[in-house]
Amino acid sequence: xxxxxxxxxxxxxxxxxxxxxxxxxxxxxxxxxxxxxxxxxxxxxxxxxxxxxxxxxxxxxxxxxxxxxxxxxxxxxxxxxxxxxxxxxxxxxxxxxxxxxxxxxxxxxxxxxxxxxxxxxxxxxxxxxxxxxxxxxxxxxxxxxxxxxxxxxxxxxxxxxxxxxxxxxxxxxxxxxxxxxxxxxxxxxxxxxxxxxxxxxxxxxxxxxxxxxxxxxxxxxxxxxxxxxxxxxxxxxxxxxxxxxxxxxxxxxxxxxxxxxxxxxxxxxxxxxxxxxxxxxxxxxxxxxxxxxxxxxxxxxxxxxxxxxxxxxxxxxxxxxxxxxxxxxxxxxxxxxxxxxxxxxxxxxxxxxxxxxxxxxxxxxxxxxxxxxxxxxxxxxxxxxxxxxxxxxxxx
Numbered sequence: 001x002x003x004x005x006x007x008x009x010x011x012x013x014x015x016x017x018x019x020x021x022x023x024x025x026x027x028x029x030x031x032x033x034x035x036x037x038x039x040x041x042x043x044x045x046x047x048x049x050x051x052x053x054x055x056x057x058x059x060x061x062x063x064x065x066x067x068x069x070x071x072x073x074x075x076x077x078x079x080x081x082x083x084x085x086x087x088x089x090x091x092x093x094x095x096x097x098x099x100x101x102x103x104x105x106x107x108x109x110x111x112x113x114x115x116x117x118x119x120x121x122x123x124x125x126x127x128x129x130x131x132x133x134x135x136x137x138x139x140x141x142x143x144x145x146x147x148x149x150x151x152x153x154x155x156x157x158x159x160x161x162x163x164x165x166x167x168x169x170x171x172x173x174x175x176x177x178x179x180x181x182x183x184x185x186x187x188x189x190x191x192x193x194x195x196x197x198x199x200x201x202x203x204x205x206x207x208x209x210x211x212x213x214x215x216x217x218x219x220x221x222x223x224x225x226x227x228x229x230x231x232x233x234x235x236x237x238x239x240x241x242x243x244x245x246x247x248x249x250x251x252x253x254x255x256x257x258x259x260x261x262x263x264x265x266x267x268x269x270x271x272x273x274x275x276x277x278x279x280x281x282x283x284x285x286x287x288x289x290x291x292x293x294x295x296x297x298x299x300x301x302x303x304x305x306x307x308x309x310x311x312x313x314x315x316x317x318x319x320x321x322x323x324x325x326x327x328x329x330x331x332x333x334x335x336x337x338x339x340x341x342x343x344x345x346x347x348x349x350x351x352x353x354x355x356x357x358x359x360x361x362x363x364x365x366x367x368x369x370x371x372x373x374x375x376x377x378x379x380x381x382x383x384x385x386x387x388x389x390x391x392x393x394x395x396x
Contacts, residue, residue, distance in 0.1 A: 140190025142250020
């Protein structure tokens with residue numbers, strides 16, 4: 001990808017005060033889109049926005065599975081309030097729902113079904129009504145730093161992913177205190193999502209020198225700081241580092257792409273109803289093993305070279321790039337054990353009787369997933385079947 005996109009990033013404990021000066025004089029109305037859980041924690045951000053002389057309206061109807069219908073509902077609230085500033089306050093699902101609602105607010109002639117037609121080359125002409133600010137309260141999805149949206153089309157029982165450069169937030173505001181309440185299990189699974197973003201982004205067909213730098217740093221930060229954030233959720237240094245890692249990874253893969261682990265993880269999440277971060281985490285080591293042992297597609301980056309680069313940046317001593325790939329897999333497994341994340345589907349209690357009838361569905365979903373087109377290695381039907389069985393039984 002011969003370009004590099006990034007929002008303006010404000011990070012650190014003192015950034016709420018700075019944020020007020022960023023938005024002063026740019027409007028009189030603001031709408032905060034959040035969920036019912038996070039609405040109770042929104043007071044600090046509400047006070048800053050009000051101090052900047054905005055009338056603040058809060059809509060707390062978002063949920064963990066953003067849908068087209070939900071985006072339409074949120075857009076109606078925006079149209080009624082007519083804000084010049086839209087803030088998404090919550091995890092990746094909240095941010096995705098808010099992004100989709102923003103598009104429909106800016107383009108009132110569009111319907112929910114029109115979202116499917118959005119593509120990277122569409123002229124959306126956003127920002128004629130409002131600027132968009134993302135305030136993530138989890139450290140995983142990177143949605144605060146990307147120009148992509150994933151929502152569910154409930155009528156057709158499918159997830160819709162679409163991207164457009166105009167959807168990139170204007171500002172992402174990282175305040176470690178907003179993530180301090182995350183339970184350990186959520187901290188761990190979203191942290192594995194960060195690692196998946198970093199390594200997928202590093203090995204995707206569309207990687208560049210610019211995206212590599214972001215992905216490498218996000219990977220290194222996650223290896224160092226995720227165990228500390230899981231061990232002590234009140235450690236604001238660790239929380240801040242993982243917030244940084246999530247957004248840095250978002251910028252990284254937002255300028256390359258996610259790849260095989262996400263194609264596999266999306267299928268697992270859909271079939272077995274697994275949280276996104278956990279499904280990516282459980283697929284990650286198997287995807288690395290696959291791309292390290294299969295030939296790269298023409299014009300794709302050599303995944304072994306990229307994994308060797310990753311190993312050296314993470315401080316892993318390896319005799320070759322192939323050895324580096326094996327040691328990165330081992331390092332990720334050590335991390336998973338340390339933070340109590342599953343290494344395979346068996347660890348999640350999924351039995352062989354549950355797995356085998358779902359195998360064909362998993363293969364179809366993964367093969368059609370848009371992330372499969374970013375894989376540096378071709379992955380055919382029989383290979384996918386074996387990959388999913390490996391993920392079930394824990395075999396690399």
